[in-house]
Amino acid sequence: MDHISRFPDGVLHHILSFLPTKDVLRTSILSKRWKLVLDTYPILDFSWGDCAGQSSDAMYSENASDEYRQMLTKFMNYVDTSIFRFCKYKFSMQKFKLFLVLPDLELSSHLDKWVQKVIENGAKEVDFGIDLPGYLHFKKPYSMPDAIFAAKSVTVLKLFGCNVKLEESFCIKLHSLQKLALKEVQMDDHLLRRIVTCCPLLEDISLRFCWGLKKIQVFELLRLKKFEIYSHLSKPESVEIKSPSLESFHCSFTVRSVKPIVSVDACQGLKSLILSGSFVTELLLQDLVPKFHVLESLRVGDCPVLKKVKISSWRLKSLEIHSCENIMDIEINTPNLLSCKYCGSVVPVSLINAPSCHWQVEFSLMNTLDILWYMTLKEFLAKLNQLVYLHVYVYLTTIMSSLNLEDLSNNASPYVVDNVVLTVHSASPIMTYANFMDGLFFFSRPKNLFIRSTDEQKRYVEYLCGFSKRALSCCNHRKVKCWRHDLKEVKLGSFVESADGMVDYNRMTSSFFWLVKGHTHCKMEWEL
Ligand SMILES: [Zn+2]
Numbered sequence: 001m002d003h004i005s006r007f008p009d010g011v012l013h014h015i016l017s018f019l020p021t022k023d024v025l026r027t028s029i030l031s032k033r034w035k036l037v038l039d040t041y042p043i044l045d046f047s048w049g050d051c052a053g054q055s056s057d058a059m060y061s062e063n064a065s066d067e068y069r070q071m072l073t074k075f076m077n078y079v080d081t082s083i084f085r086f087c088k089y090k091f092s093m094q095k096f097k098l099f100l101v102l103p104d105l106e107l108s109s110h111l112d113k114w115v116q117k118v119i120e121n122g123a124k125e126v127d128f129g130i131d132l133p134g135y136l137h138f139k140k141p142y143s144m145p146d147a148i149f150a151a152k153s154v155t156v157l158k159l160f161g162c163n164v165k166l167e168e169s170f171c172i173k174l175h176s177l178q179k180l181a182l183k184e185v186q187m188d189d190h191l192l193r194r195i196v197t198c199c200p201l202l203e204d205i206s207l208r209f210c211w212g213l214k215k216i217q218v219f220e221l222l223r224l225k226k227f228e229i230y231s232h233l234s235k236p237e238s239v240e241i242k243s244p245s246l247e248s249f250h251c252s253f254t255v256r257s258v259k260p261i262v263s264v265d266a267c268q269g270l271k272s273l274i275l276s277g278s279f280v281t282e283l284l285l286q287d288l289v290p291k292f293h294v295l296e297s298l299r300v301g302d303c304p305v306l307k308k309v310k311i312s313s314w315r316l317k318s319l320e321i322h323s324c325e326n327i328m329d330i331e332i333n334t335p336n337l338l339s340c341k342y343c344g345s346v347v348p349v350s351l352i353n354a355p356s357c358h359w360q361v362e363f364s365l366m367n368t369l370d371i372l373w374y375m376t377l378k379e380f381l382a383k384l385n386q387l388v389y390l391h392v393y394v395y396l397t398t399i400m401s402s403l404n405l406e407d408l409s410n411n412a413s414p415y416v417v418d419n420v421v422l423t424v425h426s427a428s429p430i431m432t433y434a435n436f437m438d439g440l441f442f443f444s445r446p447k448n449l450f451i452r453s454t455d456e457q458k459r460y461v462e463y464l465c466g467f468s469k470r471a472l473s474c475c476n477h478r479k480v481k482c483w484r485h486d487l488k489e490v491k492l493g494s495f496v497e498s499a500d501g502m503v504d505y506n507r508m509t510s511s512f513f514w515l516v517k518g519h520t521h522c523k524m525e526w527e528l
Contacts, residue, residue, distance in 0.1 A: 129160030
């Protein structure tokens with residue numbers, strides 16, 4: 001026997017807990033010893049998608065093929081055997097995770113049995129998800145057995161795609177519950193209140209895309225630290241949280257007609273606030289923010305009603321305003337702000353007091369770019385002490401008016417920006433952007449310019465490099481010279497995007513290689 005196999009089961013289980021489920025299962029073929037180790041492994045993870053390797057078309061069809069049903073039955077038999085074998089040893093289960101995509105609820109009696117077994121076994125963490133095709137998922141979801149509410153030892157309960165109902169006489173015994181995460185779950189206000197009342201240890205509640213809730217009330221949870229609710233399905237009238245320990249509150253409703261009354265005034269310990277939806281108004285922000293004396297992070301996004309953001313706070317360190325299409329005006333008096341991210345389609349008129357703040361700014365340009373636009377942008381950028389990142393998205397429909405540089409000139413030195421990203425539409429010829437670059441580079445001097453375009457970036461590079469290498473005659477008869485005369489050199493590099501598709505500006509500046517198609521990094525040296 002090898003050295004590792006001689007380790008006690010507990011040590012081997014601990015080692016296995018760092019591996020993905022697939023690799024854990026593979027160890028069973030090593031030897032009889034490992035098979036036994038696996039039988040008693042206290043983390044039972046049955047994620048159908050991972051194991052079956054099925055395409056989503058095959059999985060999410062009401063008319064599932066016989067082949068699919070056979071595979072599913074085989075998988076469910078495997079789950080069945082594994083659960084019963086584990087429970088036979090009478091060890092307690094650390095974690096039970098199940099995610100199944102079923103064509104219908106024909107086999108749901110298995111699920112009821114498993115829930116019962118897992119709860120009896122004293123599982124600490126339960127993560128249970130059932131996905132059904134189309135209308136079944138929302139109209140006739142799987143009904144969770146009452147037994148789940150009697151799980152005394154469960155500390156983390158995550159449910160997905162089910163309906164939870166409970167007899168009035170049933171006594172909820174989730175006494176150890178610390179984290180409750182419900183996603184696409186049907187339930188009502190009364191049950192939520194009952195859960196809250198019976199689970200005094202709850203620290204974290206997450207309600208994502210649940211429906212059936214009208215008046216959400218969470219009171220008197222003395223340990224509650226985090227509460228999040230977001231939905232595009234339900235239309236709650238109010239969300240009311242009263243918990244002095246609450247540190248993080250996230251409330252997001254993306255349907256425009258949904259405007260619940262949101263009340264978190266009593267949560268004086270709030271450090272992080274995320275709001276999104278039509279219920280977010282200028283008045284709400286003005287009223288709410290000053291109430292939280294320890295608030296450090298504020299994020300508002302997708303708030304179509306918001307026209308002006310006026311924030312005054314001594315403690316605020318991080319601020320994000322994104323995709324609020326009607327914002328025209330921002331007034332920020334936050335002397336201790338360290339980072340601010342602003343994403344929008346309009347350059348806002350602004351009053352800013354944030355001397356140590358690092359800014360990341362993104363504009364999606366749907367409008368006409370005329371002299372007024374450049375002037376507003378120039379004014380806006382001049383108010384930001386340290387702009388680390390400016391990203392401009394230009395669309396095919398963006399109209400670029402021709403510019404007279406004399407109109408832009410006010411003798412102020414150009415503004416140095418660490419990173420400028422241009423996302424351009426490759427269908428437009430490069431000369432369409434010549435005016436745009438004239439305007440943008442007239443008052444901003446990027447150290448790094450990143451061009452994102454599907455396949456035309458090579459032409460941009462040639463365009464830019466061309467200017468730095470030859471004598472220019474473009475401004476011979478002008479008083480005000482264009483940016484090309486100050487450009488000493490353009491060096492080429494490349495960068496990689498981060499996994500979520502956002503540009504990671506830290507990685508951008510650290511990578512300096514010439515390769516990736518579609519993304520080009522130009523290091524620009526300017527005559528200052
Ligand atoms: Zn020129």
